[in-house]
Amino acid sequence: MLTIIFDGIAYGMLLFILAVGLSVTLGLMNFVNLAHGAFAMAGGYATVILMNAYGLPFLATLPFAFAFAAMIGLALERLLYRRMYRRSHLDQVLFSIGIVFMAVAATDYLMGSQQQIIHLPEWLRGRIEVAGVAIGAYRFFLVVVCGALVVALQWVLARTRFGSQLRAAVDDTRVARGLGIPTDLIFAATFATGSGLAGLGGALGAEILGLDPTFPLKFMLYFLIVVTVGGTATISGPFAAAILLGIADVAGKYYIPRLGAFVIYFFMLVVLLLRPNGLFVRSGAR
Amino acid sequence: MTVALETHDLVMRFGGFLATNRVNLQVARGARHALIGPNGAGKTTLVNLMTGVLSPTEGRIVLEGHDITAVPIAARVGLGIARTFQINQLFPSMSPLEAVSLAVAQRAGRSAGIWRGFGALPEIVDEAADILEGLHLADAMTERSDRLPYGKQRALELALALASRPKVLLLDEPAAGVPEGERHEILDIVASLPRDVSILLIEHDMDLVFSFAEKISVLVQGAVFLEGSAREIAADRRVREVYLGESADG
Amino acid sequence: MSEIVGNSRERARRSAAASSRWRLPELAFWGCAVAAIFLLPSRHLLLNEIAIVGLFAMSIDLILGYAGIVSLGHAAFFGVGAYAAGLLAKSGYVEPASGLLFAGAIAATVGFSASFLVIRGSDLTRLMVTLGVALVFVEVANRFESVTGGVDGLLGISMGPILGLFEFDFGGTTAYCYSLCVLFVMFLIARRIVNSPFGTSLRALKENRMRAGAIGIPTAKRIVAVYSISAGFAGIAGALLAQTTAFVSLEVLDFARSADGLLILVIGGSGYLYGGIIGSIAFALMRDALSTLTPAYWLFWMGAILVALVVVGRERIVDCAKALSLRVRGQPK
Structure with missing residues (x-):
C-alpha cells in the first residue's frame, strides 16, 4: 500500500517536471502547446544516444538532455512559436499538432519505431528499504531529484528578480511591458527552460514511461489534465494535480488491472463534474 | 404603483x-x-x-x-428582461437583419427551428424589418454589423434588445x-x-x-x-x- | 410613410430568401461529382474515400465552423458509427441504408452524452475532454476484443444489396454512388440546418456568446444539440466506411483521423459547408503526390502542411488554392 503511494508520488513528480513548462507557457503566453511532449521526447532520445553510442553514464547525460531540449525549444520559439502567441486557440492547436506530427515522423525516420531501452547504473536498480517500506531505488532517486527541482523552481519564482518579473508578466503582460520588463526575453527564456525541464523529464522518465516516437501523442492527455486540473496561476496547483494523477494512475493499474487504463479518464471526468475550471484555480481570478 | x-x-x-x-x-x-x-x-x-x-x-x-x-x-x-451594453456587443459578421431576425425568432419561440430558413418565416422577417425601420437602420440592414458606423451600431444594440419585446x-x-x-x-x-x-x-x-x-x-x-x-x-x-x-x- | 415600411419589409424578405438560394457554382460542383462516376471509372475507390472523409470533415465543420468548438477527438463518433454499422452487419442485418441510420443514431446518442462534458469549462478543458473521450473509445475497443476484434479489426463483414437493389462491386462503383448519394443527402440536411434560425443562433454564440445569451438564446442547449447532430453526421461517415470497405479497425478511432479532419477543414476553409469536401479532395491529391515521393513519412508532410498553413496564414493559401481548384463559392467567408 505505502509502496504504491510512493510509486504514485514518484510518477506524479515526474509528470510535474514534464508538464510544468506547459503550465507556465499557458499561463504566461496563453499558448496551448500540444507539442510539449515532443521536447520531452527530444530529451529522452538525447540520453539514449549519449549512453548507447558514446557510453556516457546515465547521470552525466541528464544535463545534456536538458540542454538539448532547451536549445530546440529556444530555436523554435524564436523561429515559429512567437508568431503564434496572438493567434486563436484553434491556430495554436493546429500549429502544435503539426509540430507533433513532424517530430513523431522525424524521430521514427532517424531512430526507428522501436521502444528505446535505457540501462540504468547498478546502484539505481533493485529495491531499498526506507522506514520499513520497500521501494524501488530508481523511484526513490526520482523523488529526490524531482523534489529538489520543485524546490529550486519555487525558489527561482519566489526569490529571484527573474521570478518576480515572470510573475508580473503572467498576471498582466501589458502592464509588465509598460513597466519596462523585457517580456520578449522572458517569454523566450521561460519557453526554453520549460522545454528543457520537459527534456529532463523525458530522460528521467524513459525507464518508467517508455520511449518511442509516439511519446508526444501518448502523453498529450496527461499533460493537458495536469494543466487543466492544476490551473496556470501557480506551480503548486499543477504539482498537486500531477501527484494526484500519479497516485490515481499507479493505484488504479495495481488494484484493478483490467480497468486500470480507465482510471485517468475517470479522474478527468470527476474533476470536470465537480470543478469545471480546475481543482486549484485561484478563486476570484475571473 | x-x-x-x-x-x-x-x-x-x-x-x-x-x-x-x-x-x-x-x-x-x-x-x-x-x-x-x-x-x-x-x-x-x-x-x-x-x-x-x-x-x-x-x-x-x-x-x-x-x-x-x-x-x-x-x-x-x-x-x-432585456438590456443593452455599455460597450457594443454585436455579432460582427452578421447583418442587422440577420441578428434582429434571430432575436425576434428567439422571442417567438422559433430559434430552435432546424428545418425552415428565414426565407420561409416572413412574419419574423417582417417584424425585424419594422424594428430596423424604427431605428433608422433599414438602409443598412444587409451590411455586416462590424462595418456599420458607430452610431448605427449603437442603434442596432438597441434593436436587439427591443426584438425580445x-x-x-x-x-x-x-x-x-x-x-x-x-x-x-x-x-x-x-x-x-x-x-x-x-x-x-x-x-x-x-x-x-x-x-x-x-x-x-x-x-x-x-x-x-x-x-x-x-x-x-x-x-x-x-x-x-x-x-x-x-x-x-x- | 407606409410605402417606405412596405419597401423595407420587402427588401428584408428578399434578402432572407436569398441566403438559402442555390447558386450556379454549387450546382456545377455536384454536377462534377456525378460526372466523376463516368469520367474517372478507375478511381471509384478513391472517390468513395474522398466522399466519406468529406462527410466526416463536414461534421466537424458543423461544430467548428458554425459553433466555434475545437474538438481533438471527433474520430470517436466516426469510430462509433463504423463499429455500429459493422457489428450490425455481422449480426445478420445486412441492408446498408437502414444500417446507416442505425449507426448515425447510435453515434448521435453517444455525442449527446458527451456533449454535457463539452459545455463545461474553457477552451482548454474542451481540448482535454474531446481528446480524452476519443481515447476512452480506443481503450474500450481495444479491451473488448471479443466484440470488436481488437487490433485485428472487425473481419468478415458482408453487406447485402442497398435497399435490396444494388449489389456492391469490386471496382467500387456502387460504393461511390452510394457514398455520393449519402453525402448529398447529408449536405442538404446540413444546408437546411445552417440556414435555419437554429444555424444562425449557432453563429451568434460563436461570435459573441454574451450577446447571444442576452437576446435569450440558451447557449448550452444549442451546443448540446449541434454536438449531437455533428456526432450523428460523423457516425454516418464512419458507417459508410465500414459498409463500403467491409472492414473496421481501431484506426477509425485514431487521433490522426481527428487531426486529419481538422487539417482538411483548414485546407478547405470552414463555415460554408463545402470546405470539408473541397479539403478532402485536396487532401487526397496531396497524399497521392507526396506518398509517391516518400511513402512512409506521410505523417511528416501532414505536420509540415499544418504548420505552413497556420504560420503563413490559411486565408492566403486557401485563397490561392481555391482560385486554382474548382471555382466553387457558397457564401463568401
Missing part, C-alpha cells in the same frame, strides 16, 4: 471589494427611471445582476412578484460615444416606446437624464444614496455639488 422589477438587499462582493451594497431598487411598471452616479459606483454591476450575468452574493431579484435570482441569463430574457428594458449608457447631434435621436426612440415597457436608464449626460427620466436613483459606492423625482434630484444640493457640478464642468 405596481412594481415591475425590484431588488431586495442585493449584495455583490468581488473578493474584498463591495460592488453592490444592500441595494433595494424598485422599477415601477411603465417607469422612466434613471440610474446615475459617479464612475465605479456599481451601476453596470447592478445591471449585470439584474440580467443574470452575475449572481449576487446575497439578496433577491424579483420580477413581477416572481423571484428570479436563480434564473439563468437566457431564461430571464424570455421572462421579459421586453417588459423591463435596462439601458446601459445607450448614447455613449454617439455624436452630440444623434444622441437625442436614440433617446427619442426610447421615450416613444409603449408605456407598458418599464425602462431603467444608466446615463452620464445629465441633459438626457433630465429630459427622459421621471424618477432618478443616485448610486454611490455600491449603495443607493438618494432617490426621488427628477425635480427633487435636480434640486438636491448634495447631488448638485458632488455630481452635477462635476459633469457640468466636463
Whole structure:
C-alpha cells in the first residue's frame, strides 16, 4: 500500500517536471502547446544516444538532455512559436499538432519505431528499504531529484528578480511591458527552460514511461489534465494535480488491472463534474 | 404603483471589494427611471445582476412578484428582461437583419427551428424589418454589423434588445460615444416606446437624464444614496455639488 | 410613410430568401461529382474515400465552423458509427441504408452524452475532454476484443444489396454512388440546418456568446444539440466506411483521423459547408503526390502542411488554392 503511494508520488513528480513548462507557457503566453511532449521526447532520445553510442553514464547525460531540449525549444520559439502567441486557440492547436506530427515522423525516420531501452547504473536498480517500506531505488532517486527541482523552481519564482518579473508578466503582460520588463526575453527564456525541464523529464522518465516516437501523442492527455486540473496561476496547483494523477494512475493499474487504463479518464471526468475550471484555480481570478 | 422589477438587499462582493451594497431598487411598471452616479459606483454591476450575468452574493431579484435570482441569463430574457451594453456587443459578421431576425425568432419561440430558413418565416422577417425601420437602420440592414458606423451600431444594440419585446428594458449608457447631434435621436426612440415597457436608464449626460427620466436613483459606492423625482434630484444640493457640478464642468 | 415600411419589409424578405438560394457554382460542383462516376471509372475507390472523409470533415465543420468548438477527438463518433454499422452487419442485418441510420443514431446518442462534458469549462478543458473521450473509445475497443476484434479489426463483414437493389462491386462503383448519394443527402440536411434560425443562433454564440445569451438564446442547449447532430453526421461517415470497405479497425478511432479532419477543414476553409469536401479532395491529391515521393513519412508532410498553413496564414493559401481548384463559392467567408 505505502509502496504504491510512493510509486504514485514518484510518477506524479515526474509528470510535474514534464508538464510544468506547459503550465507556465499557458499561463504566461496563453499558448496551448500540444507539442510539449515532443521536447520531452527530444530529451529522452538525447540520453539514449549519449549512453548507447558514446557510453556516457546515465547521470552525466541528464544535463545534456536538458540542454538539448532547451536549445530546440529556444530555436523554435524564436523561429515559429512567437508568431503564434496572438493567434486563436484553434491556430495554436493546429500549429502544435503539426509540430507533433513532424517530430513523431522525424524521430521514427532517424531512430526507428522501436521502444528505446535505457540501462540504468547498478546502484539505481533493485529495491531499498526506507522506514520499513520497500521501494524501488530508481523511484526513490526520482523523488529526490524531482523534489529538489520543485524546490529550486519555487525558489527561482519566489526569490529571484527573474521570478518576480515572470510573475508580473503572467498576471498582466501589458502592464509588465509598460513597466519596462523585457517580456520578449522572458517569454523566450521561460519557453526554453520549460522545454528543457520537459527534456529532463523525458530522460528521467524513459525507464518508467517508455520511449518511442509516439511519446508526444501518448502523453498529450496527461499533460493537458495536469494543466487543466492544476490551473496556470501557480506551480503548486499543477504539482498537486500531477501527484494526484500519479497516485490515481499507479493505484488504479495495481488494484484493478483490467480497468486500470480507465482510471485517468475517470479522474478527468470527476474533476470536470465537480470543478469545471480546475481543482486549484485561484478563486476570484475571473 | 405596481412594481415591475425590484431588488431586495442585493449584495455583490468581488473578493474584498463591495460592488453592490444592500441595494433595494424598485422599477415601477411603465417607469422612466434613471440610474446615475459617479464612475465605479456599481451601476453596470447592478445591471449585470439584474440580467443574470452575475449572481449576487446575497439578496433577491424579483420580477413581477416572481423571484428570479436563480434564473439563468437566457431564461430571464424570455421572462421579459432585456438590456443593452455599455460597450457594443454585436455579432460582427452578421447583418442587422440577420441578428434582429434571430432575436425576434428567439422571442417567438422559433430559434430552435432546424428545418425552415428565414426565407420561409416572413412574419419574423417582417417584424425585424419594422424594428430596423424604427431605428433608422433599414438602409443598412444587409451590411455586416462590424462595418456599420458607430452610431448605427449603437442603434442596432438597441434593436436587439427591443426584438425580445421586453417588459423591463435596462439601458446601459445607450448614447455613449454617439455624436452630440444623434444622441437625442436614440433617446427619442426610447421615450416613444409603449408605456407598458418599464425602462431603467444608466446615463452620464445629465441633459438626457433630465429630459427622459421621471424618477432618478443616485448610486454611490455600491449603495443607493438618494432617490426621488427628477425635480427633487435636480434640486438636491448634495447631488448638485458632488455630481452635477462635476459633469457640468466636463 | 407606409410605402417606405412596405419597401423595407420587402427588401428584408428578399434578402432572407436569398441566403438559402442555390447558386450556379454549387450546382456545377455536384454536377462534377456525378460526372466523376463516368469520367474517372478507375478511381471509384478513391472517390468513395474522398466522399466519406468529406462527410466526416463536414461534421466537424458543423461544430467548428458554425459553433466555434475545437474538438481533438471527433474520430470517436466516426469510430462509433463504423463499429455500429459493422457489428450490425455481422449480426445478420445486412441492408446498408437502414444500417446507416442505425449507426448515425447510435453515434448521435453517444455525442449527446458527451456533449454535457463539452459545455463545461474553457477552451482548454474542451481540448482535454474531446481528446480524452476519443481515447476512452480506443481503450474500450481495444479491451473488448471479443466484440470488436481488437487490433485485428472487425473481419468478415458482408453487406447485402442497398435497399435490396444494388449489389456492391469490386471496382467500387456502387460504393461511390452510394457514398455520393449519402453525402448529398447529408449536405442538404446540413444546408437546411445552417440556414435555419437554429444555424444562425449557432453563429451568434460563436461570435459573441454574451450577446447571444442576452437576446435569450440558451447557449448550452444549442451546443448540446449541434454536438449531437455533428456526432450523428460523423457516425454516418464512419458507417459508410465500414459498409463500403467491409472492414473496421481501431484506426477509425485514431487521433490522426481527428487531426486529419481538422487539417482538411483548414485546407478547405470552414463555415460554408463545402470546405470539408473541397479539403478532402485536396487532401487526397496531396497524399497521392507526396506518398509517391516518400511513402512512409506521410505523417511528416501532414505536420509540415499544418504548420505552413497556420504560420503563413490559411486565408492566403486557401485563397490561392481555391482560385486554382474548382471555382466553387457558397457564401463568401
